[in-house]
Amino acid sequence: MTSPSRRHVIIIGGGASGVLLTYQLLHRPTSDLRVTLIEQRPDIGRGIAYHTGNPDHLLNVRVSNMSALPDQPDHFWRWLNSHNADASLCPDPYCFVPRRIYGDYMASLFEQQTSDPTGARRLSILHATCVDINEGPAGGSVTLDDGRSLMADNVVLATGHDTRANLPAHANPWAPPSAAHIDTEATVLILGTGLTMVDYVLSLLRDGRRGPIIAMSRRGLLAKPHRHIDALRIEEADVPFGASISRLLRWLRGYIDRNAAQGGDWRSVIDGLRPYTQRLWHELSQTSKRRFLEHARAWWDVHRHRMAPEVEARIAEVLDRGQLALMAGKVISIEPNNTGARVKYRLRGHSDPLDIQVGAVVDCTGIVKDPRATLNPAVRSLFDRGLCRVDPLCIGIETDRNCAVISRAGATSRHLFAVGPLTRAAFWEINAIPDIRNQCAALAALLADTGGEASRRTAS
Template sequence: MSVHPQPEYPAADVLIIGGGLSGALLAAQLLRQPGRRRLLVIEPRSELGRGEAYSATHLGHTLNGNAARMSVDPDNADDLTHWLEQHIAAGGWPESALQAVPVAELFPPRGLFGVYARQRLAQAQALGECQGSSLAHVRAEVVDLQVDERGVRLDLDDGRIVHGARAVLATGMFAAARTARIDDDRFNAAAVDPWDVSAMGRIDPRGRVLIIGAGLTMVDAVVSLEQAGHRGPIEVFSRHGLLPQVRRQPPDWSDFLAADPDLRSPLQLLRALRGQCRQAQALGIDWQAPLDTVRVHIARLWSQASDRQRRQFVRHVRPWWESHHHRSPPQGAALLARLVEEGRLRIHAASLQGLASVPGESPVISVRFRGQSQTTEVAGAALINSSGIEYDWRRVDRPLPRQLLHRRLIRPGPLALGIAADPGGAVQHADGQFSERLFAMGPPLRGLWWESTAVTDVALQAKALALRLATLQR
């Protein structure tokens, strides 16, 4: 058997681990910085900029924010709007006419957003090449990482080894549906991917589908089922039984947090926000208007809160925050409302206790409904895991997180959300020291900033981290 030699790469100035949106935006910002630098992005997918979120191929899987909220350029909030205007004028996305709203208010398909992100990266790459910088995409998965005083070494799953002066963990989100968890291998093996429309086409179109989780991933799963031709009942189980609110376009509201610096704790914020929402409703204004002013203050409020206050927020407020802040795009919300009205979709407040069947058989789950002490077994034709994102790296059964923890190169972030780092993204080792070689951005910093996954959050972090890395000596 012949062995094909693996290509070798010279040592990089920055190794970017992950080529989804986080890695692509960081690469683009670094390429725009003055000076010459060599970047390597290690990403197993064939295209950079898409990652988990923007690899969707069906038009029904849309962004949950309108174009005006989703620019990848932190210095130009209208960048996506302008790109869409040009794209539509050139004949792209003819289905946009069905939404009958201004371009800034459109909710583009996630796959189309991936095209936009890739194009912006290509433009930055062309600019970087003019300045002597380079970008290479290494198609592989990083399975191990070592740091010493000379730099960083990455071991890849195909046996290659790459070196660099510094590395950035831009791993994005570990979706529960696509991430084997150490304690529930059987459950994931029995579940259908929420975004796999072709797999859903093999489900009995009249069969009962069981969905675990009621967040935005569930909305995607229901859209996938609809596109696959499923017409049977759908049973959704989540601990609190809360559906995502539909995202609307509320009018501007005064920034009440900027006007009152004494509001510091999550509890104070919640009380003040409820009062603002009541005021808005009394004036006939959408309650989402006051809520949308909170976003720019979230990082500050979360970072200055005590661990006790954070735990209180996660335990008592988080479900309502998630359902009201991370809202559903109008198309998905309309589909859910129609299916509920038809009696095909039912939402249950119940916690999953386990899988009662074995993979390969019709799934049977064990759940405990809210207010009951005993468990109930529920059978279906198919099971979908829509339980969202796994932020606790200790529970993610992937080679790199395991090795980073084993080598004590990372430590869990606050409340075990992501990993610990300083405000500039330098990763904190298990001994408490902040690394001079290893950095992180985006979803891994959930515990540091709470909201660290939205496009605008990631874009701002990419710009700040690129500026920091550009100032460091090799």
């Protein structure tokens, strides 16, 4: 194992979470640790969200909130101004730019590391797949698909969203529709009505789609649009931490109503609550968390995770002309055939089943709901070895508040950590850059300054 002055951290995953953590680790002023980043894709910093080349796929967070650096809130805005020759693309910090541009921004953070001689010596990038993770008394070890084994003081999972395997007659929601070879006149059924569905509809339209598009979810709710609204300042003392979910939602509705009576917008209240959402989640009882997931999550999501105004206009247009239809219902069965699939479904509030022939089914319901169903071999190995466990709600692996992984036996790891969406069980709102950047900065400080000792003290 390396000496204390040259500690070694391995990060599994080179998407946004991995890049943000790497950047923070290499910029700690008192640290001289080494970082090895393992990513199977050729591009660093793009992951699922930012690899898209479709210019219609915009960020769903405005530029002013998308800085990678917590201590420099205008960092992305300044980078955009210095790298973008077209000023009309983003005239002010309230704009929403194509996600591929944000991928360029993420990549630029890495270019800074590799171009600096000191940073380059401390950073290693391995394009490979991690197939196994283990933990010993002195640190962690990883095995790659090419047979190499690496040791480190700490190993951090930054694997991002875990996508589903495609079923027969299902098109890949993360690939261009042209790759699915769907007849442009055939009906396309999209499962889910969230932001992933919105992206795929935009992809279908860019690909020349002329046939009907049906988007179906349990409630048929569509994401709300952003507006040029500033977050309301909500005092911490006014937030009912530790309340039941029913009381918390009553408080939130009342706050929104009072703000609206004074001419305010509900968006400002939702955005003003953002600094407190992780603490609110942490202090909810398991019963309240479960009730939220079952009954209120869909409503929260459409108000919290919103569309850019330009995207709203495109979706409204295709809804108005009848090409896109939103349905509240549930799929009963999907039977593949020579022209796509026959789908049997039931509309919400109705008992009689209906059926329809579609050219393709696209599952845009989002991430894998139960982490134990993961296709990622690195995460799979932790479950197999008993080094991690799923949380009681089956939405993520269990970690403590310092991101340390908790084993099947309930022990807090001394060397294994996780960041990003995989930690939603502890942090809940940990999907977007503003939340992940703060988490990565805090973990970088812990690992660089104490080697994780603070987490061990917390566990004891």
